[in-house]
Amino acid sequence: MSAGGGRVRIYDVASRAGVSVATASKALNDTGRMTEETRQRVKAAATELGFRPNAMARGLIQKRSFTIGLLTNDTYGRFTLPVMAGISEALVDQGVSVFLCGIEDDPALGRVHLDAMLDKQVDGIIASGKRIDRRLPVDLSNLPVPVVYAFTEGHEGSVTLVSDDFQGSTEAVEHLIALGRKRIAHVTGPETFASVKERARAYRAGIGAEGVVLYGAWSEHWGHEAVAQLWQRRETPDAIFCGNDQIARGVVDALRERGVKVPADVSVVGFDNWEIVAGQTRPPLTSVDMNLTALGREAGRLVLELAEGKPVEPGVRKLPCQLVIRESCGGNAAVTERRGGLVTAAD
Amino acid sequence: MSAGGGRVRIYDVASRAGVSVATASKALNDTGRMTEETRQRVKAAATELGFRPNAMARGLIQKRSFTIGLLTNDTYGRFTLPVMAGISEALVDQGVSVFLCGIEDDPALGRVHLDAMLDKQVDGIIASGKRIDRRLPVDLSNLPVPVVYAFTEGHEGSVTLVSDDFQGSTEAVEHLIALGRKRIAHVTGPETFASVKERARAYRAGIGAEGVVLYGAWSEHWGHEAVAQLWQRRETPDAIFCGNDQIARGVVDALRERGVKVPADVSVVGFDNWEIVAGQTRPPLTSVDMNLTALGREAGRLVLELAEGKPVEPGVRKLPCQLVIRESCGGNAAVTERRGGLVTAAD
DNA sequence: GGAGCGAAAGAAAAGGTTTTCTCTGCACGA
DNA sequence: TCGTGCAGAGAAAACCTTTTCTTTCGCTCC
Known part of the structure; x- marks a missing residue:
């Protein structure tokens, strides 16, 4: 409807409503004092004309x-x-x-x-x-x-x-523990990352021991590699908490190739909850979402x-953070799921 | 350096250079006529003061x-x-x-x-x-x-x-043909997508026959499934052109699980060149980039x-589009690679 | 009845640029 | 010497709102 070359200015609204531009402005912004009738008349005129204030002019004076x-x-x-x-x-x-x-x-x-x-x-x-x-x-x-x-x-x-990497990681580890896992390993990214350090710290605190932490790259390839390393050990883990979803995917794929069942034999948790990775992994990954x-x-x-x-x-x-439960851990879901829910105070 | 509460206005530049704001404006915008000396003096003043014009004021008048x-x-x-x-x-x-x-x-x-x-x-x-x-x-x-x-x-x-889906797909198919592949199949997304139709059309034109086209979802899962279907047939393909990278990844993984070697036995091409998928697939996917x-x-x-x-x-x-050669097709690289290079006419 | 007051509404300034128009010299030609 | 023309530079308008400052007017209270 608002065709026609020149845009409609507040001047047009004012003259149509039979008031001054000052009054028009105040009416539209719900400021100033005037008869309710006048205010409504101006607003009606604005609507009819399809008036939209020029943000640059407004910004110039309001400095916003x-x-x-x-x-x-x-x-x-x-x-x-x-x-x-x-x-x-x-x-x-x-x-x-x-x-x-x-x-x-x-x-x-x-x-x-x-x-x-x-x-x-x-x-x-x-x-x-x-x-x-x-x-x-x-x-x-x-x-x-x-x-x-x-x-x-x-x-x-x-x-x-x-x-909160610490809290998110804690959720993940506690979830694994709640499922009865005893030998949890941590396969993660380069130690130079602060979040890697933080997640490892939470891992250790969660299991109450030094545990097994393998640092590497943020890649599927490293996930594979890490599984190879873990399965050379005397004692293999029954759960792996991964530093991100790509590593987790590599881990899951490598386990499947070895004939290790996920989640029956080993539970796996990822981090990031990157839908495209976590969702397409077989089985879909339980992962920590950073909200x-x-x-x-x-x-x-x-x-x-x-x-x-x-x-x-x-x-x-x-x-x-919030733990998102899918299928890579087994057991009953909805264990710690609600704890990390962010309170969206507003509306 | 440009600390201090109030921003510097063109007025400040003008007075520092000893000219009017009009002249200052013209000097800075390389418009109007004046001594080169004046122009430089104004510009110097602007630089010293760290003047940056207020885009809202400018936009208001220039209507841009x-x-x-x-x-x-x-x-x-x-x-x-x-x-x-x-x-x-x-x-x-x-x-x-x-x-x-x-x-x-x-x-x-x-x-x-x-x-x-x-x-x-x-x-x-x-x-x-x-x-x-x-x-x-x-x-x-x-x-x-x-x-x-x-x-x-x-x-x-x-x-x-x-x-240009047709051109991109043609590049892919021709690449496979140039590598000596004879039995090329096409595993792609839902037939309702225009780009699916277009890619299939290019596939048929490229091989000069009806060929084998399997429609499905845009997912890895469908890639697996499609391989299962293909390997039930009498004659299995020696190349698969996939409708996107996720399908291609599913295909490659499924082939590996069946013991079929990629690219030795079967070449696979993806579409989209989504680094995160194409790059992490084993072997990395040759794929069509939409530029x-x-x-x-x-x-x-x-x-x-x-x-x-x-x-x-x-x-x-x-x-x-442009074909990006990785390792999922085998043969010597750089076959049709340069044909689709977009001519970036500008600058 | 007039001072004082408060509400309604308008006039005008302000915001920081660009652009048009005007003015002042100065050089040049007649 | 007197126009003419032009280069250089400034004055002021314009852009569209918001906001402050006035003005007007009707009413109350003394």
Whole structure:
């Protein structure tokens, strides 16, 4: 319906309703004081004309663009995409849109995108990444707008959101123990990753012993390899807690090839709950979900609060993970499933 | 360095350079007429002060926001993310940023995001999806801004970019033939997909016969199942062209479990070149890449041209795919590899 | 009856640029 | 010497809202 070249301005609405632009503006924004009748008349006129305020004009004066920037070096989107979904979810009904900027690991590219965002007067920036213990290749510490870090390392005194690897891993190990498993091994990624250390720490705490921890690559191949190593030992495990789903898939495939039954003989748990891997494995993997969408929602909420000038306690917040039960562990499901459920306080 | 609360305005630059704001503006934008000395003096002042023009003020008058919107229902990002990367690549040095809006398959959500984008005066919109023969759940046909469709079906008379499934599939089949394979089968997705039909058509044309085409789901499971079916036949194939990488992976795994050697006994080709699947398969999959990043680059270029008022021929453009050789086919590599290389005409 | 007050609504400024228009010299030709 | 034309630079309008500041008007209270 809103055809015709020139967009309709608030001036048109005002003159149609027989009021001044000032009154029209106040009527539409539910501010100022006026007869309820006048307010309704203006709103009716706006609807009839299909008026939509020009966000640039509004932003110019309000010094807010209703826009935030998401900066990430996770080209593949494995982590950023769920985070993005959460952010968007939290912001869309506030009328806030999100600039997505993939900056690889290139400082120059990061700078370019950052500058473009600042020029556009973003109300805030969320930084995200593919690794919890690495910084983006661009300095965000002295910006004229608020910054929230989600799933990447923040600067001193920043607001940072990460998943609680310890809690998630604990859920996984306790699940295995609850199923009666006694000899649990841990096959995981490179020891340099903070989350690898954290998950291993939770593993040891969970079984109350040193246990068996094999560090390697984040690949299916390493899963295979690790099984080969484990089955050379005197005592083979009856459960394997894996550092991510790809390793878990490699483990499961290798076990099947050896004629070891999953989950009958050995239970396997993955990490990340990457549907495409966990769901297609035979049997489908029980895995720890990092609740990245919830994390994104929280990041969106926080950056908005900061943008509106509300105070937000700085520091690192760990958000709980949740164990998703499929078929790779056996036993009765729904054991610890509910414990990690993130309380989505809002609506 | 650019600390301090208030941002520096062009007024500050002007007064530092000892000129009027009008002159300053012209100097910085390389427009108008003035002594080269003056121009340089202004530019120097701008640099020293770290001046960055306020994009909202500029956009308000120029009626351009240097912003475009990307609308997609591909929540998972398998297709949209590479497209997005290409778009961003094409636009970043024009100073254009991208709003990413995931709208699932929800018309209401689509409407909300679309309205938000239009309010923000985006210069154009790119629509993308997860399927080439389906529309987004929101009507983009009478918008006040240009629209380009990338990897989703467009409206009548629109500018639409898709990958050339026929050409890509032909490359794959010809590759197999060149390797001496005689009995090539085709295991693919649901017949309802246009790309499935197209790939099957190219398969038949390539082998010059009806061949064997098995339709099923886009899953590894179906790949297993299909192999079971094929190996019940009198004559087993010596090559399998798969409709996507997940099916191909299922096929390869099933063949290995049967003791059939890949690629010694049977060559397998996938489609999509999804690194995470193709690369982790044993052996790594030769696969058809749809060049989605190039497609995104082209979409970005086109939407910008339209935004600048340049004429763009409407219609559906098919962009070539490229066969990526790994190890699942055997023989000498680099056979048809170069044929599909996309000519990136620009820069 | 007039001072004072409060509600309704309008006038105008503000926000930071770009762009058009105007003005001032100066060189040049008649 | 007097136009003419043009280069260089500035004044001011324009972009579209929001917001502050006035104005108007009717009412109450002394």
